Amino acid sequence: MAPSVQAEVDEGANHTNGFPEFNASRRRQPPPKLKKPVPHYRHLVRWNKYSIPESIEEQQLNQDLLICRQLLNLFFNANMAEAESILAKGQIPVTENQVDLHAFDGLQGTASTNLLQKTLDALGLTLEDIKDDSDDLPSETSSSAASSKDGKKSPSTTPSIAPSTHGKKNKVKKEKEVKSMYYGLGGAIIQGLRALVTFDPEEIEKGVEAFEQAAKAADKLRKGTIIGLGSVKAVGSFVVGTIGAGSFRGMNRVQKHAELIYAESTILRSLLSVLYHVDVWMVFEECINLRHAFTIIQGLKSYMDSVESELRAGKNIDHHQIDEHLVSGVTLSYSLYNIIISFMPDIIVKMLQFIGFPSDRDWGMAMLAACGDWDPMAPPETPAQHAERLASSANDGIRRQFCDMVPIIFQVIVSSFIPMNHVDLNYAQMINDYNLELYPNSPIFLFFKGRHLQVTSKFDDAVSTYKSAQAKIQPRWHNINHIFVFEELMIAMTRSDHETACENSRQLLKESRWSKCCFRYLTVITGYERGVKSERKKIDTLMGKVESGMQTVAGMNLFFETFCARKSKRYLKEGHLLLPSYDFMLLWNTFDMMPLDVLGEALAKISTEVSRLQGLLPQKMKDRENQPLAPKDQTMEAFSGGYLSSIFSNKNALIKDSKVEGYENFYDDYCLAFFLQGVVAYHLAFFPEAAFDREKCELALKSFDTVFRYAPLIKDDTYTYYFTHYYKAKIWIHQGRLDDAQARFKYLLGLSNTNLLGLPALVGGKGKNSLEIMVLFKVHSGLLEIETARAAASGYASSIMSSK
Known part of the structure; x- marks a missing residue:
C-alpha cells in the first residue's frame, strides 16, 4: 500500500507548516518512561570478603576473583602485556586458611606501576619472572617497578595471598596446572579481543578454542543434577525454555559462578564462531547455543529477583552469599540480550519473543545504570558523594566496567549509525569521566572520550585525544591503534583534508586486516580526490583489487564491502566517481557529526556538482520536468499510473530521450x-x-523530489532512492506529520526482499540495494521515534486537559 499523503494540490505550500522555530537537542534527551520496575541487584550483595570460607573451592574462587580484578585493572590502564603475562602463569592453588583477603585493598585507582608491583607481589612473582612471556614490557615500567620494589615498603602494606612458599618454588608449568574458570574466561577474552583487533583467522580459531576451554573448566564445577543444567544438552534447554529460581537456591556460591561463566563463555564463543565459520548451518547451531546460555542467565535473574523480594519483605538474605561479581555478571548478560534484540526488525523481534527472548532496550539500559547507581537526571555529585562512589565496593565487580561501557558505546557510537531515542551524551560523558579517573591511561575510555568529542563536532579535540590514546598502547596490542587511525581518517575526509586522509587510509591498508576491500577503496578515493596525476595509474590498479578483498561473515557478504565493490566496478567502467568521500560518509553517518561550517562547505561542493550535472541533462528531460510530480509518484506504485507510468507506455522513447x-x-x-x-x-x-532553517528545509525537499523523479533511470545506486524516502519521513516527523512518516517507513519495510520489485529492477535489472540493512535499521528506529513522539504528545495533551 502506498504511503498516505496530504491531499493538497501543491504539497510545497505546506512544507514549512508545523515546524518548530528552534530545533531540539539530539544530544540531551530526557530518559524514557519504563514499562516495568528496574531491579537493583547491587543491594543484594551479602558476601563478606574479609572472612575465610570453610570450603577450599570457595577460597580458591575468592583468590582468583581478587587477582583477576587487579589484572583487569592493569589491562584497562594500558598495562595489557603485563596483565596477559601474569594471567598466563595460571592459577595458584591454595590450601586451607592461606588466603589473605586484605591483600588487594585500595589497589583500584592507584598508579599503574604500583598496581603492577602489588599484583606481582600477591602472586609471589617478580618482574623478571614474567619477562620471558612478554617481550613488550616497556622499559620505563620495568624501571619503575624495580625502584618500587627496592624502595621503602612497610611490611603492613606488602600484599600477600599466601605464605612466601608460594613463590618460584610453587610455580608450575601451564600445561600441568588445574585451570581456573575465571582464569580461563580472562584468557579467552584477551584472545578474543586479539582476534577482533587483528581479524586473523588463526587468532579467531584460537579465541573460539579458548572460550570452549573456559566453558569446560566451568562445567566441571556446575551442579549437573538440575534439570536444564549440566547433562541436559542445548536442544533440551531450548525445549524446556527456562530454569526456575529454585534450581539456584540449592547451589553454593562456587556453583552459581560456574553457571554464569559457563553461560558467558558459551555466548562469547558462539559470537566469535559466527565470524570464523562461513556455514549458514553453523549460525543456526550457534543460535541454539545462545538460547541455551540464555536459559541459564534468565534462571540466575529469576533467582536474584526472588532474593530481592525476600529483602523487601524484611527477611535475612545473608545465607545466599551473593557477591558483586555475580551481580554485575547477571546484570550485564541479561541487559545485553534485551538491548541487542531490540535493534532487530519487528518480525524477528516477535519471533524471538515467542521463544522466550526479552526485548526492551530502555529497560536494559536502565538495568545497567542501576548496577553503577547512575541517574541521568541527578544533579552533579558533591565531592563527598564522588569520593563515596570511588570507594564503593560495587566497583569491585569484575564486570562492573563492562556495565558502564555498554551505555557509553550505544550513546556515542551506535547512536551515530542508528538513530536512537533518549540519547544523552552528557550522561555518557559522566560515566566515562568516572572511569577515566580510575584508569587515566586507558585507551578504551580515552577512545570513548575522543568519540564523544567527535560526535559533538569538536574535531580538533577529538584528534588530540585519539593521538594521546595511541601513545599509551603497548606494542603487542598495536592493532588497537587502527581504531583511532580510522576515526582520524573519517574526520579528515569530513574536513576534505585529503593529505591526512590519504596517509591514514594507506596506513590501514598496510597494517590492518579488518577489511582489505574497504581499505583499498578508501585508499583509492582519498588518493583520487587528492588529485596527484602521477598516482593515477596506481589508483587504477588498486581499484581493480577492491572486489577481491571481500570476505564473508556467517556465509554473507558485509554490506559496506558490497558497497565498495560495486563502486569499484563503476570506476573501472567509467574512470570516475562522483563525490566519493561524501558518498562513503553515508555508511558512517558522519553528516550528523559535522559542525555548521563544515556542513556549509560540503553543501557548496555538492551544489557545484549538481550544477555541472544539470548542464549535462538532455533538453527533452528538462522539458519533462514541467510535469508536476504528484505525491504518489514518489513510490514504486507509480508504475500503475501517473508520470512514471510512461516508462511502460513509452519506455523506449523515454530511454532514448534520457541518454x-x-x-x-x-x-x-x-x-x-x-x-x-x-x-x-x-x-x-x-x-x-x-x-530552524526553512530555506534549507525547502532545498532538501526539492532535492529529494528530484531523486524521486529520476529514480526509474537509476541502474546501480538504488540506495539513494530508499534513503531519500527515509529522510523525507524524518522531515515529516519534525513537521508533526507522524501518520505520513509511519506509512512511509512501513512502505520501506515492505520493500525489503532480495528482488526489490520496483522501478530500478525493471529498467536496469539490478534492483538489489547494497545498503538495505542500513535502511532497515534506520526505519526500525524511526518507527520507535514516532511512538515516542506520540507518547510525548499524548502526555502533553493530558497535562493540558488536567490543568483545565
Whole structure:
C-alpha cells in the first residue's frame, strides 16, 4: 500500500507548516518512561570478603576473583602485556586458611606501576619472572617497578595471598596446572579481543578454542543434577525454555559462578564462531547455543529477583552469599540480550519473543545504570558523594566496567549509525569521566572520550585525544591503534583534508586486516580526490583489487564491502566517481557529526556538482520536468499510473530521450548528487539547538523530489532512492506529520526482499540495494521515534486537559 499523503494540490505550500522555530537537542534527551520496575541487584550483595570460607573451592574462587580484578585493572590502564603475562602463569592453588583477603585493598585507582608491583607481589612473582612471556614490557615500567620494589615498603602494606612458599618454588608449568574458570574466561577474552583487533583467522580459531576451554573448566564445577543444567544438552534447554529460581537456591556460591561463566563463555564463543565459520548451518547451531546460555542467565535473574523480594519483605538474605561479581555478571548478560534484540526488525523481534527472548532496550539500559547507581537526571555529585562512589565496593565487580561501557558505546557510537531515542551524551560523558579517573591511561575510555568529542563536532579535540590514546598502547596490542587511525581518517575526509586522509587510509591498508576491500577503496578515493596525476595509474590498479578483498561473515557478504565493490566496478567502467568521500560518509553517518561550517562547505561542493550535472541533462528531460510530480509518484506504485507510468507506455522513447553520450550511469550520479545535497541541507535545517532553517528545509525537499523523479533511470545506486524516502519521513516527523512518516517507513519495510520489485529492477535489472540493512535499521528506529513522539504528545495533551 502506498504511503498516505496530504491531499493538497501543491504539497510545497505546506512544507514549512508545523515546524518548530528552534530545533531540539539530539544530544540531551530526557530518559524514557519504563514499562516495568528496574531491579537493583547491587543491594543484594551479602558476601563478606574479609572472612575465610570453610570450603577450599570457595577460597580458591575468592583468590582468583581478587587477582583477576587487579589484572583487569592493569589491562584497562594500558598495562595489557603485563596483565596477559601474569594471567598466563595460571592459577595458584591454595590450601586451607592461606588466603589473605586484605591483600588487594585500595589497589583500584592507584598508579599503574604500583598496581603492577602489588599484583606481582600477591602472586609471589617478580618482574623478571614474567619477562620471558612478554617481550613488550616497556622499559620505563620495568624501571619503575624495580625502584618500587627496592624502595621503602612497610611490611603492613606488602600484599600477600599466601605464605612466601608460594613463590618460584610453587610455580608450575601451564600445561600441568588445574585451570581456573575465571582464569580461563580472562584468557579467552584477551584472545578474543586479539582476534577482533587483528581479524586473523588463526587468532579467531584460537579465541573460539579458548572460550570452549573456559566453558569446560566451568562445567566441571556446575551442579549437573538440575534439570536444564549440566547433562541436559542445548536442544533440551531450548525445549524446556527456562530454569526456575529454585534450581539456584540449592547451589553454593562456587556453583552459581560456574553457571554464569559457563553461560558467558558459551555466548562469547558462539559470537566469535559466527565470524570464523562461513556455514549458514553453523549460525543456526550457534543460535541454539545462545538460547541455551540464555536459559541459564534468565534462571540466575529469576533467582536474584526472588532474593530481592525476600529483602523487601524484611527477611535475612545473608545465607545466599551473593557477591558483586555475580551481580554485575547477571546484570550485564541479561541487559545485553534485551538491548541487542531490540535493534532487530519487528518480525524477528516477535519471533524471538515467542521463544522466550526479552526485548526492551530502555529497560536494559536502565538495568545497567542501576548496577553503577547512575541517574541521568541527578544533579552533579558533591565531592563527598564522588569520593563515596570511588570507594564503593560495587566497583569491585569484575564486570562492573563492562556495565558502564555498554551505555557509553550505544550513546556515542551506535547512536551515530542508528538513530536512537533518549540519547544523552552528557550522561555518557559522566560515566566515562568516572572511569577515566580510575584508569587515566586507558585507551578504551580515552577512545570513548575522543568519540564523544567527535560526535559533538569538536574535531580538533577529538584528534588530540585519539593521538594521546595511541601513545599509551603497548606494542603487542598495536592493532588497537587502527581504531583511532580510522576515526582520524573519517574526520579528515569530513574536513576534505585529503593529505591526512590519504596517509591514514594507506596506513590501514598496510597494517590492518579488518577489511582489505574497504581499505583499498578508501585508499583509492582519498588518493583520487587528492588529485596527484602521477598516482593515477596506481589508483587504477588498486581499484581493480577492491572486489577481491571481500570476505564473508556467517556465509554473507558485509554490506559496506558490497558497497565498495560495486563502486569499484563503476570506476573501472567509467574512470570516475562522483563525490566519493561524501558518498562513503553515508555508511558512517558522519553528516550528523559535522559542525555548521563544515556542513556549509560540503553543501557548496555538492551544489557545484549538481550544477555541472544539470548542464549535462538532455533538453527533452528538462522539458519533462514541467510535469508536476504528484505525491504518489514518489513510490514504486507509480508504475500503475501517473508520470512514471510512461516508462511502460513509452519506455523506449523515454530511454532514448534520457541518454547522455559517454555517460552510461549518468542518472545514478544525478540522483546521488541531489540526494547528497538534500541530506546536507536537511542537517543544516535541523541542526540541533539552532534556529530552524526553512530555506534549507525547502532545498532538501526539492532535492529529494528530484531523486524521486529520476529514480526509474537509476541502474546501480538504488540506495539513494530508499534513503531519500527515509529522510523525507524524518522531515515529516519534525513537521508533526507522524501518520505520513509511519506509512512511509512501513512502505520501506515492505520493500525489503532480495528482488526489490520496483522501478530500478525493471529498467536496469539490478534492483538489489547494497545498503538495505542500513535502511532497515534506520526505519526500525524511526518507527520507535514516532511512538515516542506520540507518547510525548499524548502526555502533553493530558497535562493540558488536567490543568483545565
